[in-house]
Amino acid sequence: MNIVAPSPTVRTTCPYCGVGCGVLATPDSAGGATIAGDEAHPANHGRLCSKGAALGETLSLGTRLLHPMLRKGGSKDAALARTDWDSALGQVAEGFSRILERDGPNAIAFYLSGQLLTEDYYVANKLMKGFLGSANVDTNSRLCMASSVAGHRRAFGADIVPGLYQDLDEAELIVLAGSNAAWCHPVLFRRMQESRRARGAKLVVIDPRRTATAEEADLHLPIRPGMDATLFAGLLVRLADRDTFDRRYVERYTSGFEAALARATELAPDIATVARTSGLDAADVRAFYDLFAATPRVVTCYSQGVNQSAQGTDKVNAIINCHLATGRIGRPGMGPFSLTGQPNAMGGREVGGLANQLAAHMSFSPPEIDRVRRFWNAPRIATHEGLKAVQMFEAIERGEIKALWVMATNPAASLPRAGAVRAALAKLELFVASDNVRSNDTVNAGAHVLLPAAAWGEKDGTVTNSERRISRQRAFLPLPGEARPDWWIVSAVARRMGFAKDFDYASAADVFREHAALSAFENDGARDFDLGALAAIEDAAYDALAPVVWPVRDGANGDTRFFAEGGFFTPDRKARFVAPEAPALRGATSELYPFVLNTGRVRDQWHTMTRSGLSPRLGAHTPEPFVEVHPADARRIGLGDFARVETAHGEGVFRVRVSAGQQAGALFVPIHWNGETASSSRACDLVAPHTDPYSGQPESKATPAAIAPVAFAWRGFALTRASFVPPPDAWWARVALTGGIGTLLATNERPVLWRDRVAALLRSADRENGSEIAEYIDTRRGIYRAASFHAGRLEGALFLGPADAAPQWDAIKALLELAQLGATERRLALSGRAADGIVETGPVICACFGVGLGVIREAITSRAATNVEAIGKALRAGTNCGSCLPELKRIVHEHAHAS
Ligand code: SF4
Secondary structure, rough: HHHHOOOOOOOEEEOOOOOOEEEEEEEOOOOEEEEEOOOOOOOOOOOOOOOHHHHHHHHOOOEEEOOOOEHHOEEEEOOOOOHHHHHHHHHHHHHHHHHHHHHHHHEEEEOOOOOOOOOHHHHHHHHHHHOOOOEEEEEHHHHHHHHHHHHHHHHHOOOOOOOOOHHHHOOOOOEOOOOOHHHOOHHHHHHHHHHHHOOOOOOEEEEEEEHHHHHHEEEEOOOOOOOOHHHHHHHHHHOOOOOOOOOHHHHHHHEOHHHHHHHHHHHHHOHHHHHHOOOOOOOHHHHHHHHHHHHHOEEEEEEEEHOOOHHHHHHHHHHHHHHHHHHOOOOOOOOEEEEOOOOOHHHHHHHOOOOOEEEOEOOOOHHHHHHHHHOOOOOOOOOOOOHHHHHHHHHOOOOOOOOEEEEEHHHHHHOOOOHHHHHHHHHOOOOEEEEOOOOOOHHHHHOOOOEEOOOOOOEEEEEEEEOOOEEOOOOOOOOOOOOOHHHHHHHHHHHHHOOOHHHOOOOHHHHHHHHHHHOOOOOOOOOOOOOOOHHHOOOHHHHHHOOOOOOOOOOOOOOOOOOOOOOOOOOOOEEEEEOOOOOOOOOOOOOOEEEEEEEEOOOOOOOOOOOHHHHHHHHOOOOOOEEEEHHHHHHHHOOOEEEEEOOOOOOOEEEEEOOOOOOOOOOEOOOOOOOOOOOOOOOOHHHHHOOOOOOOOOOOEEEEEEEEEOOOOEEEEEEEEEOOOOOOEEEEEEEOOOOEEEEEOOOEHHHHHHHHHHHHHHHHOOHHHHOOEEEEOOOOOOOEEEEEOOOEEEEEEEEEHHHHHHOOEEEEEHHHHOOOOOOHHHHHHHOOOOOOOOOOOOOOOOOOOOHHHHOOOOHHHOOOOOOHHHHHHOOOOOEEEEOHHHHHHHHHHHHHHOO
16 A cells, blocks of 8 residues: 655645646644645646645544444344455455346445545446446436536537636636525635736626525526526527627537527527516616627626536536637637536546446446456456446335445435435345444434545545546545455455456555556547546655646646637547427426425535534534525515425424525525434425436435424523433534534423433533533523533533523533633633623624624724725634635625624
């Protein structure tokens, strides 16, 4: 195995979004590291967003899986027990071999992740598709960008993002479709904002919600959910009418224009029809079309709002059609641009980690199968596509798939109909999970074997970002416990299954060389993905590899754009216009489910929070799961603080956020919370499993739903050093705090009845060692407070009170950080009230400098700082990563409006 020697500062990449920012990590010799942006990395030039900047807070080992574990006897009800690698690997190899032999390749599956490094992905894909004979290898990237992959392949003949981030610097118009880039790709969004400031570039945002991104736009089009293809069909009709139509490009380099235009004309004959169908103002539609037509340098970025749809592929192609019709593709400042959600979704696509790809951007045509078979010397190569994510878990539910290996992802929380997924997992004969956490919804759904995988900071390999740039992720921490890299784990299983010589990798570099060699094998320019120039890279050069955009072949000059002069990867080398179907949501609203439920991300969390949830800084921005609802709907339904959201697939209880940025009739719920972090707020339990026919991507943004108020008589919180498990009928949400854990609570059980349970909890400080408990009980008003102290520090506290005067933790939670409490702090621990003159911080707006809403409001009210620049000077808020700038603007605006 390749062990990286400790180094003062290590160049690596961020493990979160597809921007792929370069990170400088300096280990502190105590298991942590100082994190900074890498100024030399072309993706971010030194900048990090709030999530990247807080990476140093996520390195602790408290939640880590450090040793292999086995469920003895195989029963899901048996306890997991520590075992050794030999036994665990033997169990996995024997189980897969047995089931493969008995039931054939359709009975086994791997479910992978865009969090894996390319080398991990390559080895897993090779084992399953080349040696076990099944293409049932899919990935959580299916939920993220599969519609972009399918759209690219339909239009270009290959899965290529034609442009580069540099195009955002050079564009005069940036269109963001279904992308809340200010929160989900923050560093790239800053880059767009700089281009606007420096060059006057315009920004159009197409999104049903008025997001932080939309608030910054020159023009926001609050489109009706699902209607993007109509909007872009109307644009194609307009472009075909105008000088901007590039007849030379269309005739020379494309096919299918007339059919696509005829369909577009059916769907969107005029602006009035587009406006009516899309729920937009006709003047706004005209303004968008005029701007697009008049601006040669236009980049259209699209993300989950386009992809996560049962018609996502058509939406992608409707966008690409407009760029092909104008020839605005592959040239500086121009092109369609898919913004990838995950750090290595692109790397997964490159190795073929999707069930409908074979390897290295090759599919399942007979010549491609034969080529890969010969390269791998594969004894049992898969000969047809496998099951895509949603269908894979449906096959598990039906008992057809009997053995599953989940790597680095949490499908029991993130797939549509997640409750049914958990039930399906419990039916598996063999359920293997390799992960770096001991507990998550998937592991807890009954995994028989847990394999401890290396986490960010320990892994060594490569990732590819949204602009095709391959960067090294380098280890800067030693492997803890018995954790191992995923490529090592998969190779070890493969060797035990009889494939020793084909999986005899000594390092990630070894795997990378083979991956690069396959990309170049019998290629000769016929395939887009080609790393031929790296196929013989030596270990030292691999270690030092600078970020590089593919293709990387001899004669290619780096930072390549595609298609300015055709050269598509279709049989006739022409791009294909695609005629989209008429837009329609798959699930219709009804009397029972009258709302459309949208799901998505919040600014400071990532996926199911296994990493970002460890950071107190990140948890302070949005500490609890919520449902966002339009004010008119909230009034009509009589919503208070909490609501139950229900669909045909599940239900959950969420805090209510009323927002005029939400469309009437629509709801929004964030995807992050799960069984580890909240009592009953898993967004994906609610999501319908409808999928796009080409991409298999689920329609995660439009499930028919109902919402109803939920009342809790009592509210409060617990502050503890370790996890606090509230009673089953309480609502709770857990958040990391510096020095401990905060649990927000809502209950209908009288606070004083919590006394026994709480006393036991607070005694966790070990009463025999001299812990003390102080209590305050007001039975008339229904207030119960307790605090526990040990050796002069606060061990825990519980505050419960009436919902209309709910206790706040702002003043008290910082006490967990103090090693010794004085008399004033001890009083505060029981009163919860801030001392006179101290402003309660409220939810944190600027995560970089921990500046809370209360402090910002105080600065505005006292006129110490009344605009964003002045707030930056006075409080530093918004002066580092800039992720909070849209919110700062909104706060200033709201205040100006109110005064
Ligand atoms: Fe990481 Fe933020 Fe950069 Fe995305 S934008 S890669 S989350 S630092």
